[in-house]
Amino acid sequence: MKNCPLCSAAGGVLVAQTSHYRLIRADDASHPIFYRLIWQSHVAEFSDLSVPERLLCMEAVATVEQVLRQQLPPDLRPTKINLASLGNVVPHLHWHIIARYDWDNHYPDPVWATARRAPDAQQLQALQAQLPALDAALQAALAALAA
């Protein structure tokens, strides 16, 4: 699709992909554990997918969620996982998968709200240090799902 930024570029750090979807890591300074599951074909809405495609898509989203819940060390376990398919700005189906923490600068509001507090540099650095291992675990889990 011409002029669609998710058709013309990966949209972030590419972590894994199949012919149906790809997982990228977004670059969000306040929320380092922020991934997007992007459907490879250009469709706007979740209900544009067929039933088997929806199942495939959401099992990939659930797999990412499970890795975020299970892979991190106990003191960095997310308080909550946030999932969202919005697409108002880029109407190409993509799921935001975000690990939220009770100390993050928007919590308990959505990450799109006005921040409630300053970012916690030390905690953010601890999360940043986990990203290589987390990316590797996500890659392995999605490869197992697709196998």
Place this chain on the structure above:
Amino acid sequence: MKNCPLCSAAGGVLVAQTSHYRLIRADDASHPIFYRLIWQSHVAEFSDLSVPERLLCMEAVATVEQVLRQQLPPDLRPTKINLASLGNVVPHLHWHIIARYDWDNHYPDPVWATARRAPDAQQLQALQAQLPALDAALQAALAALAA
């Protein structure tokens, strides 16, 4: 679950329900076409569901989305559907299903962001007038899905 507002009350205008989930209409003055698909059991995260439960849940979400896309008269067709499972405030699994319009007071930002403009009273009134027919169509579509 004690102290969970979605275990102790419907959480909005009850539109339809099965033993697994219920659909309620939220009361959002700026976004009248705002529904929530609430899982009946108290689980916090989407990945707490089994694979068949996830399929059931997301087929219900997709059914609601399809009705919102198809049921409204052409001049009131949503610009975009927004789906989200956040649960930071109430960690009981529920999906927000929101019809968005390019004239709504947050568009293209998520509804949780700071409003960009004043609400359009005339358009909102036109949407409000559609709610009884929309609720009935949703009820019928979810009954057909569960049949």
